[in-house]
Amino acid sequence: MSDLGTMENRIADELNRTDMTSHARTAILTAVKHFEGERFWFSEERATASTVASQEWYDLPTDFRGIDSITVTINNNAYPLIERTYNELEDWNISSSTYTGYPTDFAIYNDQLRLYPIPNGAYTLTISYIKNLSSLATATDTNAWMVEAEELIRSRAESDVCMRVIRDFERAQGFKLLEQEALKRLLRESNRRTSTGFTRRR
DSSP states (O other), X not given: OOOHHHHHHHHHHXXXXXXXXXXXXXXXXXXXXXXXXXXXXXXXXXXXXXXOTTOOEEEOOTTEEEEEEEEEEETTEEEEOEEOOHHHHHXXXXXXXXXXXXXXXXXXXXXXXXXXXXXXXXXXXXXXEEEOXXXXXXXXXXXXXXXXXXXXXXXXXXXXXXXXXXXXXXXXXXXXXXXXXXXXXXXXXXXXXXXXXXXXXX
16 A cells, blocks of 8 residues: 655655655655546546435535536436536526426536536435545545556655756656556556446446
């Protein structure tokens, strides 16, 4: 099990520098932010919520980053909701603001979920989404970026420190190549798990 402090120490060892701790942490967090938008198996999540009669807006999961799909269960049958733009639902709501029924469509706006029609009862929503991993603030903090994606994040952080702090551009390029190889391996693993059914295809 790796954590933030372990990665910082390894970066210091591999750069053969003892004065890079703060730079290493900054580079690690920057690397994490850079890859947060990529799809990996460890960032996929599913959550459930219940609708409330006459309630149009719902909070998204606290770790929500991006939507994959939403289904609604009605009479023990699950139906996919159709994603719409906020403006589409706004137009429909203006023309029929009091209409309620089984939800068929949704939009994401201002970090909230909007349903259409406005639910006429309690139904179970299953939300499949990309999540933000737990934050990294102290040396003992860990998440999948420190474990499954350890080499990816470490290599990018080392390249960043060499490029921006040490000004060793040749070493920076070497770490960049390691980063690219690590990214390819992670994407292959994500595709493998998707194609064999371990994770859900978008």
